[in-house]
Amino acid sequence: MEIFLTVALLVTAAVGANIVYTIFPRIPLAFYQIGAGLLLAVVPTFEHFDLEPELFMLLIISPLMFNDGQSTNYSLLMRRIRAVLSLAVGLAMVTIIVGGFIAHLFWANISMALMFALAAIVAPTDSVAVESITNSIEVPEHVMAALKNESLFNDASGIVAFSLAINAFNTGHFSVGSSIQHFLVVFLGGILLGIILGILLVWLRLFFQQKSLDIIAILLPFNLLTPFIVYLLAEHLGLSGILAVVACGVVHGVQRSRLRLTSTENQIVTRTTWNVVTDLLNGFVFVLLGASLPNVWRNLSRSDTAALPKLITVAISLYLLMFILRFAWSQLNLVRMHDTRHKRNTLKESLVLALGGVHGTITLAMAFSLPLTINGQAFPERNAIIFVAGIIILTSLIIPTIVMPLILPHKSDPYTDDEVEKLVNGMVDFAIDRLKTTEANSTLLAPVIETLNSQKGSPAPTDTKVVHQLLAESEEAQTEAITELIENGTVDRTFGWKYNRVQMIQTQFAFQNPFQRVLLWAKLVGYRFFPGLAKHQRAKQVAHWQAKKADWQKAHPEDQRAIEPGRQLPARQNQSDRLPAPIHDVHQHQDRFSRKQIHNIKQNQTSEKKKQLLNTMKELESAGYNAVMLYLSSVENEENRSEINVIRHYYMVRHNRFSQSDTKNETESELFIRAFQFEYTYVQGTASQQDLSPELVSTLQQKISMDQLVYMQSNG
Incomplete structure (x- = not known):
C-alpha cells in the first residue's frame, strides 16, 4: 500500500506540474517539477525520503535511455560519431580529472579519490533538461543534436569513473593502467552486449510477427520490459548497463525505421505508450530531486552548518570549470558540430554548447548511490557531496534559463x-x-x-432560439412520419400516439430549462386528471397535420407521392439576435421511454406480444428518425450548421441507444x-x-x- 501511495503521489505531482506549466509556460517545466517535489516533502510518506539509487537507475534511467536510443537517428549518429566520442568520452574524462583537482583545492581535508568521485557525479549532462529550458527559444539544430548525442554516452563515462573513484577510496589503491583497462572493458563491453541483445530481441520480435503473434498484448509488454532485462544482465556481467540499454535502443530504432509501414497499429500504440511513459519518468526525476533536497538539508544542518559557504563555493567553482572547459573544447575545435568538416564553431555556438551542459538524472542518481557506510563507519561527507551535486544541478538549470533567451531568438x-x-x-x-x-x-x-x-x-456557439425552432420543426417532421404509419394502418393507433407523445415529452424535457420542465409537468398532470383536454389537443394536432398534407398535395398535383416529412415545414427564423443561453443536457431523458416501455412489456405481455410491440416501437423510431434526418439535411446551411449539429446529435444518440445496432454497412x-x-x-x-x-x-x-x-x- 505504501508503494502504491508513493507512486500515486509522484504521478500526481508530475501531472500537476505539467498543468501549471501549460498555464504559465514562461518558467521551464523542470522548475515546476522540482517545486512539486518540495511540496511532496511535506507529506509524511516523503518526510524522510532517501532515493534508492539502484531502483532509480533500473526503473527510471534505463527506460529513459532506451527510448532515447530507439528515437536516435542511426545514420546521423554514425555521421557524427567523432563529435559524440569527443564530448562523451574525451571532454568527460578531462572534466573529471581537472574537476577532482579543483575540488580538492577548496576541500583539502577530503580524500582526493572522493573529489574525483564528486567530479564524476557532476560530469554527465541531461538533454531532457536542456529541452525543458529551451522550449521557447531557437537552439541551432546541430548544437542541440550534439547535446543529445553527448548525453546518450557520457552517462556511462561518469558512472564508470565514479565506480573507479569509489573503489580507490575503499581500497586505498589506484592503478592508472588497470583503471584504463577496466574503463574500456566496461564501456566497450556494454555497447557490444547491448548490440548483441538488441539484435536477438529484434529477431525475436520479427519471429512473433511472422508467426502472426504481432498483437499489442504481446509486443508492447515485450518492448517495455526490454530495457530492464538488458540493464540487469549487463550489470550482472560487470558491464555498463546504461550503455547496453542505449545500444539496444539504437538497434531497435534501426529496426523500427525499416518497418515503418508494417504493423501500423502496433507501432502507433507502442510509440504513444513510450511517449507517455518517458514524460512521466522525466517528471519523476525532478520531482524526486525536489522531494530529496529537504532531507539532505536536514541531515547537513545536523552535522556542520559552518561548512555551508565552502560547499557552495565548491559547487559554483565546479560549475564554472565545466562551463569553461566546454566552451574551450568547442573553440579549440576539438568537437566538430557541423557536418562540413572545415567549418569552425562560432562563439555563439560554443557559448550555447557550454550553457547546454545541464545536469539532472544521472547526477542525481550517482549522488544518492554513495554508500551509507564504509568499513562499518558512516561514509564521510555523504550529505555534503549530495548537497554540492544538488547545487550544481540547480545552477546548471538557472543560468541557461536566464542567459540563453538573451543570446538566442525566441521560437516563432x-x-x-x-x-x-x-x-x-x-x-x-x-x-x-x-x-x-x-x-x-x-x-x-x-x-x-x-x-x-x-x-x-x-463546438461553435449556438443560438438557443434557433435550436428550439429547429427542434419544434424536427418534432413536427417526426410526428408526420408516425401519423402516416397510423393512417395507413401499419401500427396501432393508440400505441402509435402514445409512443409519439412520450417521445415528444422526453425531447422537450431534454432541451428545456428547469422552469419550463415544471410547466410541462403541470400540463401533463392536467391531461391526466382531465382526459378530455388531451383528446381535444390530439384532435387539433391531427386536423393540423391533415390540413398541411392536403395543402401540399394541392400545391403539387403532379406529385402523387405521399407527403415528405419536413419538406414543407416553415423556414427557420432569423437568427440575428444571438442568445448565449446554454443548451441543457440532451441525453438524460432520451431513453426513459424505451426502458419503461420494455419493462412494462416484460411484466405484462406474452413473449410473442413483447416481440410484436418491440418491432412496432422500432418501426416507429426508424420512421421518425429518418424523417428528422431528411428534414435537417434539407434546411442545413452555413448559418445554422452548429444548431443543426445539436439537434442531429440528440436524435442520433437516441436512435443508437434505442436500436442498439453496432453494424456498419x-x-x-x-x-x-x-x-x-x-x-x-x-x-x-x-x-x-x-x-x-x-x-x-x-x-x-x-x-x-x-x-x-x-x-x-x-x-x-
Missing part, C-alpha cells in the same frame, strides 16, 4: 491553435458539403456527419473513405490558395491520417 510558432481549429472546422464542413452533393440518402449520411463533426475542436464505410479524401483535397487546395506553412499543412494531414486510421481500426 509556424501556426497558432486558432488557425488549426479554423482550418479543421472548414475541412470538416467542406467534406460534409461534398458528401451531400454525392449522396442523397440523408439516413446514411447522418451517422457519417455525426462522426466527422467529432473531428472539430471546441459497406456504404457507410465508403462514405467515410470519400469524406477523408475530400478533407485531403481541402487541405491541398487551401494550402495553395492561402500559402499555408509546411508545418501547418503537415499537422492537418497528420490529423486526417490519424482520424482515418482510428476509424478503420475501430470499424474494420
